[in-house]
Amino acid sequence: MTTGETTQRRQPARVADDPAERYEAITAASRRCACDAAAHLPGGDSRSTLCHPPYPLAFEEGRGCRVVDLDGNELLDFTGNHTSLIHGYGHPRILEAVADQLGKGTAFAGPTRAQVAFARQLCERIESLERVRFTSSGTEATLQSVRAARAYTGRQVIAKIEGGYNGSWDEVMVSTHPRAEQAGDRERPASVPASEGLAARAVSDVLVLPFNDEASTRRLLEEHGSSVAAVIVEPVLGSAGMIPADASYLRLLRELASRMGIVLIFDEVISFRVAHGGAEGHYGVRPDLTCLGKAIGGGFPLGVVGGRAEVMELFDPSGGQPRVPHPGSYNANPVSLVAGSASLELLTEEAVDRLNENGDALRRGLRAAFGEAGLAVQVTGLGSLFGIHFLRHPVRSYRDTLASDKGLRHRLFLGLVAEGVLIDPRGAGCLSTATGQAELDAFAGAVRRVAPSLAAGRRG
Ligand SMILES: Cc1ncc(COP(=O)(O)O)c(C=O)c1O
Incomplete structure (x- = not known):
């Protein structure tokens, strides 16, 4: 069809x-x-x-x-598996790339050419990406990005957006969709666990920011900024119903993060598609780290964490134990990589x-x-x-x-x-x-x- x-x-x-x-x-x-x-x-x-x-x-x-x-x-x-299938179902070029890789092998205990090729493709296409790593999901990408930000800054607190969904691990499962009676003041949102069973510190270590409210966000970050490791933000708030950020809001986050030594993370798992170089290209705001997922795998499980070389070096294991180890049996899975690469090529x-x-x-x-x-x-x-x-x-x-x-x-x-x-x-x-x-x-x-x-x- x-x-x-x-x-x-x-x-x-x-x-x-x-x-x-x-x-x-x-x-x-x-x-x-x-x-x-x-x-x-x-x-x-x-x-x-x-x-x-x-x-x-x-x-x-x-x-x-x-x-x-x-x-x-x-x-x-009109779902594309919740934005994953940017070329629809069964695009022949993607199927061809996958079939070819299936014939060679589905997983190896070592790097592949597909990894290098896709990493290069991403770094050439998205301006802020100097280095990348591959995960199996968007959840793992955001987890690694926040861990790297904590290691880089030596700080604990994570600032996230009220109504933002950044995956299903503890710290980001906070205030994803709080009920009105739990959510606190609009200008000073409460940290509301979105699940039972989260680590108590995970909830108390999260500062919740009101999306597109510049005055309140400035006030909250100026109060807490010295203990904040990362601000993680979706340029288009996805699960809250595709709500775009104001460009001035992202610029404000960039300015405050730079001034306060906070790592600015764009969660582009959904928003990457809005421009050839991702939402950072659309908005003209450059984050320190970026997380990708969903469509980036061309319909297969894949996540990417990438950004400034100075932060990404924390993952470097070539000199021994890295400061931030990132193992994973299916990290950089070649089937997902070739599908993602073919999909990105089609996305001219x-x-x-x-x-x-x-x-x-x-x-x-x-x-x-x-x-x-x-x-x-x-x-x-x-x-x-x-x-x-x-x-x-x-x-x-x-x-x-x-x-x-x-x-x-x-x-x-x-x-x-x-x-x-x-x-x-x-x-x-x-x-x-x-x-x-x-x-x-x-x-x-x-x-x-x-x-x-x-x-x-x-x-x-
Ligand atoms: C913006 C955003 N970040 C992260 C994730 C997590 O990605 P995954 O479902 O691949 O773990 C999602 C998933 O819906 C998402 O929408």
Whole structure:
């Protein structure tokens, strides 16, 4: 299947107006799969962000910008496995590179040429990268970046953004999505554990910063800066719903970090795609360290931590035990490296420009479609990333999203599935290079058909 192709296995039948009823009516096999899974996996799940009521869709296959679920429903995919598949499913160039590597071997107890080639490619493309290391996930990349920052500065405290998600290890599992009653003052957010079982110090060692609030961030960093090792920030706040940073906010973080000897870390696991050289290129702000993941592996598990040579040297084991050891059985896995390298080659300046133009067009189309239904919706995003928030006021931070109508957002998600469109259940998504104008129009058309049933079921 290629962009614009219209052959579909099965068009989801229009069986009811209620989005939840429609979803359940067409997804019996996914329901059975969820029941079977629950016998062996807690909640039937291995990835908590994918679990949602009544049960998640289970998938059979994907091609280009389309996925097919277990019931044979074909959906236009606007998730790309939560931004990982920037060229859609099964791009032939990526599959070819992977097949070639599979024939040679999937893992070795030593370095490969693929490692050198991809490291060079990344350092040539992203301005701030002088040295890189490869991990197996974004989580490991952010963990190593913060550990290096602590070793480099000799300080303990980590400053992170309220509503920012930087992986699933202890210190960053703080204030990822705090409830309003836990979150403290807007200008001085509390450190709220996002999980039970975190190390107590992990929570108390985190300073939570309010995104895009320059005055409060300046005040907090001026109060605590001398004990802060790192500020870690996503240039586009992903899991909070694709909320872009103001350029002046990132510039402020850069200025304060430089003045106070803090390591500035850009978590570009999601945002890298917004410009050819990553979000740092888009914003013109250079971090000390950068973490990459998701799309950087071309659809395979891969993470990257990289940046200033002076900090990255801490990982250097060539003279004996490094100051920051970084072992890992699948670090720099060659299958992921060749997939990532092929994917990055395909992501030319022109490809990024087209993705971004399509992203602008999609956001315009969605605003118009919701507006016609009389629904107050904010569509956020940057480049090929979008977020949908059922709110009247503009969204510039996680705090701004707290009052959004999550029930309506969930009904939108279910209703869109019934219309053959897949987004992240949290109301966000992205485009791939396989997505064309026909798919953008189809998405807006689906919103037009679902919106009236949302407007009818709106609370209050
Ligand atoms: C911004 C950001 N950083 C880090 C991570 C962690 O990456 P991974 O899921 O590969 O561990 C994610 C994952 O969603 C992310 O969105």
